[in-house]
Amino acid sequence: MAEVIDALLRCVAVVAVFMVFPLVVGQMEHKAMAHMQSRVGPMKAGGFHGWAQLVADGVKFVQKESIVPTAADRKVFELAPAVALVPYLLAMLAIPLGPFFGQGNLIGQDLDLGLFFVLAAMSVGVLGTLMGGLGSGNKYSYIGGMRVAAQLMSYELPMVLAAASVAMAAGTLSLVGIANEWEPWWLVAQLPGxxxxxxxxxxxxxxxxxxxxxADAELVMGPLTEYGGMRFAMFLLAEYAGIVVLAALTTVLYLGGWAGPFSDDIGWLWTLVKVMAVSFLVIWARVAYPRLREDQVNSLAWKVLVPVALAQITLTTVLVVA
Amino acid sequence: MSATEIVFLLFAALAVGSALLAMTTKQLVHSALWLVATLGAVAGCFVLMTAEFVAWVQVLVYVGSVVVLVIFALMLTRQQSTISAEVTGNRWTAAVLGLVAAVGLGATVISGFHGERIEGHRIGSAKSIGDALFSDWVLPFEILSGVLLAALIGAIVISRSGTER
Amino acid sequence: MTYGKGLLQGLAVTWRNLTRRSVTAHYPDVQPDLPPRSRGVIALQEENCTSCMLCARECPSWCITIDSHKETIPATTEGGRDRSQNVLDTFDIDYSLCMYCSICIEVCPFDALHWSPEFAYAEGDIVDLTHDMNRLREWMWTVPAPQALDPGAEPAKELSAWQAKQAAEDAE
Structure with missing residues (x-):
């Protein structure tokens, strides 16, 4: 019985984190992006600096009519947002937050192969967007879907290679294990990765x-063009959950997770701070850089990232063996 | 029957069912998506057989990349609302060959692993697979990587030959 | 090394903006600081209007409607001539048509029309955007006093003419 309660409690905690963190990141995006553009962003909702803007948005999304275009492939169209959202929820299950006041590691479930599990979940999440592009029965969605597929295939390889480099250095695929093995000089040695x-x-x-x-200027909204209301909200939530997962993974793999002063007690706090910092970087990149053209997207992956990732693996091999 | 076995049977039924749907559905895109369900269910079976590594790699590589590649290829071809697969004379040959392969594989697996239990110990962790791969199976591993390298170079040569003409 | 420079510049620009105060005007909470001569709404000094119809005819979007009648003022002296005067019946400006070009104000020979900086007169019904004489008269109270002249500018013609006249009278 205690096991069941424990499992339930963990699930509830993960779902709560899943519901809260993306909203925090979303709000940060609203405000940080606004100030980077010399605006103030939402100010009204909730009273204090528009803190409840995303809650208000959610309420609005719920009220909207759910529409399926006539030309759409109904089943695929309706299933796509769930396929986009659920994998990130699963991914969060395996991401460790670190020691919690000496009570052991705060994590949904410590997996022996946590790294592969999270990467696999992330790659499945993109399938949802792809389904949206296929099922919408819309040319813009279709072209967007093709771009999604091309992009996913190009970037999966460097991502896995870079992650493999850290796993090699740590000698384990468990996320907890990798963060425990982490040493400060990795910041330099694993920087390209x-x-x-x-x-x-x-x-x-x-x-x-x-x-x-x-690419809203050329493809309206790509695979999300035909979506509205709750389904669109699920895609949005998936996007922000994806940011959280990416930031958490970057933190655990490359920034030492909960490494920091008093990490035995407040390690989880260090992880959260680092996750938020990386999420801020994600937002910052959005504001600072213009969109890459489609051919630039692919040539960056194959001509820059893959060679760099391979070089990083070679370097790590030398360091580990030496 | 333990709970694990029940879940395993569910996954197996899901895998077989969606595989059948993948073959019989009229729309090619739906076939590809049913293939996702099949591969996912097979990954679930792998997990239950403690082969975690294979399971996650299955999801990462097959669901995350191979199916995406298949869908990408489908999107590049001409789309008709309902493409009924062309029936050629090879159909029956293919069916016989498929059946022979399935029976052969099944017989091999049953004769090889009949009666073995995997209770208590985890045989599919990254460590055990890595140990096996780089001690007992080094030669096949290296030969396979050579084959893959050859395929890679071949793909580059084929894709470049068009531009030089 | 030009490759990474642009990337860093992008980050630097956005970071600088982040650390500075935003330029947003918090409109409903803080009233905007409008420049003088802001074209908010046209006010009518009804007493100055002679119903000459110049504004209505010059208006490019035909948004001014004027109606008037003549009234006769009896002669004040014995054997004098009766005088006639135009009295306004209607002076409407349809702000759903007005394009705020300021031609009517420029063209008015008797300074009956003025710009007021009030801009918040949205309505739920487009019909209500037609302001009648009384409403246009009310806007007059919001018209600011004329701006002071720029330093070194020549004084207004009316003023210098009046001063010259005064000087001439004093000399007599």
């Missing part, structure tokens, strides 16, 4: 500057 991982992660999430599949 970190950049490759982060950039490939941005591309996999279709975040600007890699949002050629969505």
């Amino acid at each position: 970190m950049v490759v991982f982060f950039v490939a992660g941005l591309a996999e999430l279709q975040r600007p500057p890699f949002d050629a599949p969505l």
Whole structure:
């Protein structure tokens, strides 16, 4: 019985984190992006600096009519948002937050192969966007879907290679294990890998500057063109959950997770701080850089990121063996 | 029957069912998506057989990349609302060959692993697979990587030959 | 090294903006600081209007409607001539048509029309955007006093003419 309660409790905690963190990141995007553009962003909702803007947005989305276009492939169209959202929820299950006041590691479930599990979940999440592009029965969605597919295939490889480099250095595929093995000099030794991982992660999430599949100026909204209301909200939530997962993974793999002063007690706090910092970087990249053209997106992956990732693996091999 | 076995049977039924749907559905895109369900269910079976590594690699590579590649290829071809697969004379040959392959594989697996239990210990962790791969199976591993390299170079040569003309 | 320079510049520009105060005007909470001569709404000094119809005819979007009648003022002296005067019946400006070009104000020979900086007169019904004489008269109270002249500018013609006349009278 205690086991069941424990499992339930963990699930509830993961779902709660899943519901809260993306909203925090979303709000940060609203405000940080606004100030980077000399605006103030939402100010009204909730009273204090528009803190409840995303809650208000959610309420609005719920009220909207759910529409399926006549030309759409109904089943695929309706299933796509769930396929986009659920994998990130699963991914969060395996991401460790670190020691919690000496009570052991705060994590949904410590997997022996946590790294592969999270990467696999992230790659499945993109399938949802692809389904949206296929099922909408809309040319813009279709072209967007093709771009999603091309982008996913290009960036999956450097991402996995970069992650493999850290796993090699740590000698384990468990996320907890990798963060425990982490040493400060990895910040330098694994820097190219970190950049490759982060950039490939941005591309996999279709975040600007890699949002050629969505490209509102040319493709309206790409695969999300026909979506509205609750389904669109699920895609949005998936995007922000994706940012959280990417930031958490970058933190655990490259920034030492909960490493920091008093990490035995407040390790989880260090992880959260680092996750937020990386999420801020994701937002910053969105504001600072213009969108890459479709051919630039692919040539960046194959001509820059893959060679750098391979070089990083070679370097790590030398360091591990030596 | 333990709970694990029940879940395993569910996954197996899901895998077979969606595989059948993938073959019989009229729309090619739906076939590809049913293939996702099949591969996912097979990954679930792998997990239950403690082969976690294979399971996640299955999801990462097959669901995340191979199916995406298949869908990408489908999108590049001409789309008709309902493409009925062309029936050629090879159909029956293919069916017989498929049946022979299935029976052969099944017989091999049953004769090889009949009666073995995997209770208590985890045989499919990254460590055990890595140990096996780089001690007992080094030669096949290296030969396979040579084959893959050859395929890679071949793909580059084929894709470049068009531009030089 | 030009490759990474642009990337860093992008980050630097956005970071600088982030650390500075935003330029947003918090409109409903803070009233905007409008420049003088803002074209908010046209006010009518009804007493100055002679119903000459110049504004209505010059208006490019035909948004001014004027109606008037003549009234006769009896002669004040014995054997004098009766005088006639135009009295306004209607002076409507349809702000759903008005394009705020300011031609009517320029063309008015008797300074009956003025710009007021009030801009918040949205309506739920487009019909209500037609302001009648009384409403246009009310806007007059919001018209700011004329701006002071720029330093070194020559004084207004009316003023210098009046001053010259005064000087001439004093000399007599």
